[in-house]
Amino acid sequence: MLKIQNLTKIYDGGVLALDKVSFEVPQGQFTAIIGLSGSGKSTLLRCINRLVEPTSGDIFWNGTNITKANDDELRLIRRKIGMVFQHFNLVHRSSVLTNVLAGRLGYVNPIMSLFNRFPKSDIENAFKQLERVGIADKAHSRADELSGGQQQRVGIARAMIQEPDIILADEPVASLDPVLAHSIMQYLEKINKEEGVTILCSLHFLDLVHRYADRVVALNEGKLMFDGKPTDIDDKKFKDIYGREAERVG
Amino acid sequence: MDKKKPNLLRSLGIGLVVLAVLFIYAYGFQVTKVNLAETKSEHRREQLTRILRALAHPELFSYETEDTMVSLPVMVPCPEGGFQPETPDTSEPYLVMTPACGKGLKIAIVEGFNFEPFSSGPLNFRPADSEVNLQLGSIKVDRDGHFEIEVRLSNRPNDKVQELQAITRRNVGAPSLTRTAFETWDKIVETVFIALLATTLGTLLALPLSFLAARNLMKDVKSSLISMSLSILFIPVGFYIGIKVASWSLPVSVMLTGNPFVAIAGLLILPIIIWSGARFALSQSEDEKPLLNTRLIRWLVVAIIALVLIVVLHLLSNQAMLGGNNAAKLLGSFDFLGLFVRDLGDILGIVIGTVTAIVSAGILNSLAGRLGLILNRKSGTLIHILQVTLATTAGALLFFLLAAMINWFYQFNNTMGFFTAAASIGGILGFILGLINNPERSMPTGMIVYFVSRTILNATRSVEPLVMVIIFVVWVGIGPFAGSMALALHTIAALGKLYSEQVENIMAGPLEAVRATGANRLQTIIYAVIPQIIPPYISFTMYRWDINVRMSTIIGFAGGGGIGFLLIQNINVLNYRAASAQMLAIAIVVASMDYISSVVRERFV
Numbered sequence: 001m002l003k004i005q006n007l008t009k010i011y012d013g014g015v016l017a018l019d020k021v022s023f024e025v026p027q028g029q030f031t032a033i034i035g036l037s038g039s040g041k042s043t044l045l046r047c048i049n050r051l052v053e054p055t056s057g058d059i060f061w062n063g064t065n066i067t068k069a070n071d072d073e074l075r076l077i078r079r080k081i082g083m084v085f086q087h088f089n090l091v092h093r094s095s096v097l098t099n100v101l102a103g104r105l106g107y108v109n110p111i112m113s114l115f116n117r118f119p120k121s122d123i124e125n126a127f128k129q130l131e132r133v134g135i136a137d138k139a140h141s142r143a144d145e146l147s148g149g150q151q152q153r154v155g156i157a158r159a160m161i162q163e164p165d166i167i168l169a170d171e172p173v174a175s176l177d178p179v180l181a182h183s184i185m186q187y188l189e190k191i192n193k194e195e196g197v198t199i200l201c202s203l204h205f206l207d208l209v210h211r212y213a214d215r216v217v218a219l220n221e222g223k224l225m226f227d228g229k230p231t232d233i234d235d236k237k238f239k240d241i242y243g244r245e246a247e248r249v250g
Numbered sequence: 251m252d253k254k255k256p257n258l259l260r261s262l263g264i265g266l267v268v269l270a271v272l273f274i275y276a277y278g279f280q281v282t283k284v285n286l287a288e289t290k291s292e293h294r295r296e297q298l299t300r301i302l303r304a305l306a307h308p309e310l311f312s313y314e315t316e317d318t319m320v321s322l323p324v325m326v327p328c329p330e331g332g333f334q335p336e337t338p339d340t341s342e343p344y345l346v347m348t349p350a351c352g353k354g355l356k357i358a359i360v361e362g363f364n365f366e367p368f369s370s371g372p373l374n375f376r377p378a379d380s381e382v383n384l385q386l387g388s389i390k391v392d393r394d395g396h397f398e399i400e401v402r403l404s405n406r407p408n409d410k411v412q413e414l415q416a417i418t419r420r421n422v423g424a425p426s427l428t429r430t431a432f433e434t435w436d437k438i439v440e441t442v443f444i445a446l447l448a449t450t451l452g453t454l455l456a457l458p459l460s461f462l463a464a465r466n467l468m469k470d471v472k473s474s475l476i477s478m479s480l481s482i483l484f485i486p487v488g489f490y491i492g493i494k495v496a497s498w499s500l501p502v503s504v505m506l507t508g509n510p511f512v513a514i515a516g517l518l519i520l521p522i523i524i525w526s527g528a529r530f531a532l533s534q535s536e537d538e539k540p541l542l543n544t545r546l547i548r549w550l551v552v553a554i555i556a557l558v559l560i561v562v563l564h565l566l567s568n569q570a571m572l573g574g575n576n577a578a579k580l581l582g583s584f585d586f587l588g589l590f591v592r593d594l595g596d597i598l599g600i601v602i603g604t605v606t607a608i609v610s611a612g613i614l615n616s617l618a619g620r621l622g623l624i625l626n627r628k629s630g631t632l633i634h635i636l637q638v639t640l641a642t643t644a645g646a647l648l649f650f651l652l653a654a655m656i657n658w659f660y661q662f663n664n665t666m667g668f669f670t671a672a673a674s675i676g677g678i679l680g681f682i683l684g685l686i687n688n689p690e691r692s693m694p695t696g697m698i699v700y701f702v703s704r705t706i707l708n709a710t711r712s713v714e715p716l717v718m719v720i721i722f723v724v725w726v727g728i729g730p731f732a733g734s735m736a737l738a739l740h741t742i743a744a745l746g747k748l749y750s751e752q753v754e755n756i757m758a759g760p761l762e763a764v765r766a767t768g769a770n771r772l773q774t775i776i777y778a779v780i781p782q783i784i785p786p787y788i789s790f791t792m793y794r795w796d797i798n799v800r801m802s803t804i805i806g807f808a809g810g811g812g813i814g815f816l817l818i819q820n821i822n823v824l825n826y827r828a829a830s831a832q833m834l835a836i837a838i839v840v841a842s843m844d845y846i847s848s849v850v851r852e853r854f855v
């Protein structure tokens with residue numbers, strides 16, 4: 001259970017990115033976050049694992065208040081939250097395997113990990129995760145030798161090896177073509193359905209939202225504009241979320 | 251009318267600027283003593299020709315020479331009845347002087363016949379009553395074996411028969427390398443290795459420094475004022491403990507070193523103890539936080555293996571020094587290998603103390619951080635009072651340490667007064683900060699470290715290695731060692747800045763991805779930062795080696811060894827042909843370094 005209360009973020013320049021956002025996500029739900037570019041979707045996701053420090057408000061997760069956690073506690077919280085990025089954010093010059101194993105850094109002994117030593121079970125698990133997304137044969141390639149779709153699958157494997165309770169996906173398919181986009185979304189759907197991992201995923205295309213999400217949260221200029229089922233977004237709601245000028249496509 | 255006015259002002263302004271520029275250049279000519287008359291003078295031009303020709307003939311090869319000596323008896327002044335030398339053998343080389351004798355001959359013409367075509371050499375006057383040779387001029391034989399030269403002969407105090415002697419030299423046999431060539435080779439090798447050592451040492455030390463001077467890594471490092479004060483108080487204590495521990499463990503290892511068997515056994519057994527201890531204490535991974543008891547036992551084991559590790563390293567250093575020395579005696583002309591092992595052992599010995607001190611300071615610093623976190627959990631007046639107390643003490647300590655450093659340089663008379671004043675100022679500043687600061691607010695610790703390290707790097711970088719070498723010459727004596735130390739220091743500063751700029755330029759995405767997995771700061775650097783900066787680091791290191799080779803060619807000017815030492819000596823004794831050989835060597839080495847570094851950089855970037 002993830003509970004966000006009055007979450008506000010004002011950036012250093014005075015930009016109000018999130019304005020008293022509150023909502024709850026029950027365990028195991030596939031929630032899509034929609035909104036225009038700059039509406040605060042990325043900031044919202046990054047506040048949850050505190051890659052961005054919230055200005056005020058609280059985020060409760062299974063009873064702990066994430067916003068009040070100190071560095072040590074935050075590490076323990078973060079290792080249970082997987083994250084998938086729009087630009088995949090793989091370390092290009094490292095191997096695919098190393099990129100996946102990086103997901104275990106919150107668990108392994110810090111001193112051993114400095115010398116690139118991981119427990120055998122982790123390495124086996126990494127291969128298992130790569131097999132699951134269908135690129136086990138690429139384990140020893142350099143990450144930048146992979147295509148976009150393959151890189152995002154590595155990103156998912158990196159998130160999954162964390163054994164997360166929740167995955168934050170920040171526009172995971174925005175840099176991919178429609179076919180690849182569906183294949184990546186299907187992996188997320190599978191993780192959600194089979195392992196009960198909560199998924200919080202920001203998306204641009206409403207057809208993807210309709211196809212995959214149980215629920216939609218919409219942001220406009222940092223404010224929560226809509227919270228409900230994807231099918232409940234009618235033309236009026238659509239214009240609230242995307243503005244007067246927007247036209248519905250697809 | 252209104253429109254014209256600004257235009258007039260504008261032209262006036264331009265005119266003034268032109269005048270000012272003229273004035274500046276006129277003054278510049280005067281200050282730099284531009285002297286065009288000198289460039290035109292015949293005498294200077296001759297000298298210029300001479301030096302340019304010398305530079306074009308680097309003294310690299312020499313030949314066996316064969317001298318041909320031909321003499322001619324002469325008399326100055328003429329004896330009574332005149333003087334006529336014997337008729338020469340015209341099948342051999344011979345000399346003829348016209349007139350054959352004279353009283354204070356202002357101009358006499360000496361001609362030579364049948365000489366080796368195109369040979370050259372001196373024409374000497376050999377007075378009858380002494381052993382000296384007076385050179386009258388140099389001769390150049392034309393293609394017919396003939397030369398002609400005007401000489402001037404002054405009267406001799408006696409009427410004996412004097413002698414003119416023409417010597418012509420001819421190169422025979424294959425060319426051989428000169429002494430200058432060998433010396434140049436020796437010194438150019440030295441130069442390249444000065445640069446290599448300086449670059450290696452500089453790179454090793456600049457690497458960790460560059461992370462401290464990178465804004466993107468440091469800006470997120472924040473801690474409360476309480477944690478910061480605790481760190482300031484704990485770090486010096488950590489240094490002290492580290493140094494003490496390192497020096498306590500030294501006698502233990504010296505004891506073991508006494509008997510070679512005990513030493514070798516120690517070197518074999520102790521690492522096993524360390525390894526198994528580490529396996530026990532450092533769990534592979536943990537899902538839950540272990541119990542306090544387990545953690546205490548683990549910490550104890552870690553502390554013990556750390557102590558054992560220090561002993562082993564000391565032992566290793568001692569053994570390397572002993573073994574290296576003994577090996578050097580056995581290895582004969584390869585003794586430098588043994589001496590290298592000895593020096594490595596010595597370096598290890600020096601490094602152990604420093605690293606122990608730094609690690610122990612780091613441990614106490616993280617302890618301070620944890621203590622700070624625990625204290626910051628609480629809130630209220632009590633914590634505020636604690637903050638004021640800690641901030642005051644930390645401020646006093648910080649200023650006391652700074653004062654101690656300043657005092658070391660300036661040796662004030664009233665030491666106690668100076669220290670008290672500094673500590674009071676620091677205490678008062680800390681007190682004020684502690685009073686006004688909200689205990690929950692975090693201080694930009696990382697940015698403070700960033701600014702301090704940037705300032706130190708910039709200040710060090712602004713001192714030229716040529717100046718630094720003077721200090722090192724005083725410390726370690728004239729020679730290549732001083733040169734490499736000076737270059738290394740400069741390299742640390744220069745590379746530290748270049749490296750840190752590369753760290754600032756990395757892609758932020760992988761960094762946040764690794765942070766999001768729950769990695770700590772060090773893990774983030776190892777997994778997200780280092781893979782990204784390897785290519786630019788290699789490129790900059792190569793570039794720096796290139797620069798260091800160039801710098802080490804002139805570092806000898808100030809006593810830093812290398813080829814510059816030879817070059818400046820030869821320039822000072824006006825031996826331009828030898829200097830030319832060294833310049834040629836420098837040019838070849840610099841050009842090839844340039845080429846190699848560009849090839850290597852292309853590979854990696």
